[in-house]
Amino acid sequence: MVEFFQVLGGIAGFGGIALGVLYLLYRDLVRDIIRNRMFRTLSSGQASALFGTVVVLAFVVAVLGVYATLAESRGVLQFLVLVGMLLLFLLAALLIVVRVATGPRAPRPGGTETGTERSTATVRRHVEADEPDAAERALETSRLDRESEEFWYWKARIALARGNLAVASGYVEEALKLDRTNPYSLALKIMLLLLGNDTAGRDRASRLAEESTGLSPDLDAWLRRLRAENMFDDGMRTRTQLQARCPLPTRTTERSHAE
Secondary structure (H helix, E strand, O other): OHHHHHHHHHHHHHHHHHHHHHHHHHHHHHHHHHHOOHHHHOOHHHHHHHHHHHHHHHHHHHHHHHHHHHOOOOOHHHHHHHHHHHHHHHHHHHHHHHHHHHOOOOOOHHHOOOHHHHHHHHHHHHHHOOOHHHHHHHHHOOOOOOOOHHHHHHHHHHHHHOOOHHHHHHHHHHHHHHOOOOHHHHHHHHHHHHHOOOHHHHHHHHHHHHHHOOOOHHHHHHHHHHHHOOOOOOOOOOHHHHHHHOOOOOOHHHHHHHO
16 A cells, blocks of 8 residues: 555655545445445435545545645646636535535425325325235336335235235345334234244244334334234234234334325
């Protein structure tokens, strides 16, 4: 690493060192963030603030490096280059500040639903009406992020409505990869394990229920109902029976629609 900066400094002075710092920022931070897909776990405001900070720091290093390199020459061209870079830096910083300050739009007054909320409500309505094909079409045309936990949760609910437990289990695992502690995906996984109607599945469901206790009041209430209905005991379970006696907890964003 020291040799890397020595070579850059020897060739291009402080400007070369600045370029080296920019390269390291990309290699060790930006590229890893993109590769590990960290942005999908952040809100839009958090992602903008994180990436904006990287951009601002990169501009600071670049401007300081170029300024140090051009400080010895007082030509008009060098001065114009420096002023141009400073203006670009100020413009980028201004855009980032505005983006972070405005943040995501606040909910509309009067209980007006956004497009995404309406799409989710439509998917839920079709799932609860046992209309998986219509629910699938509504999900595909919705504004839900295809890499969000909620999208894969609804994919699993649709597969469950079709009676395909294996596919539903695969989808709920995708949801839990994105959010390991999401109470609604955990509840769905517990239900799928119980619907397998085998001892190993019931044991896994019981352990997962114990591990998930305390994550959410909705999930805790649902787990208490499962225990009260003896759903973790031996015996055959059907989707209709489970849904009738222990309906899955309603997602928080959907409860506001119903109210």
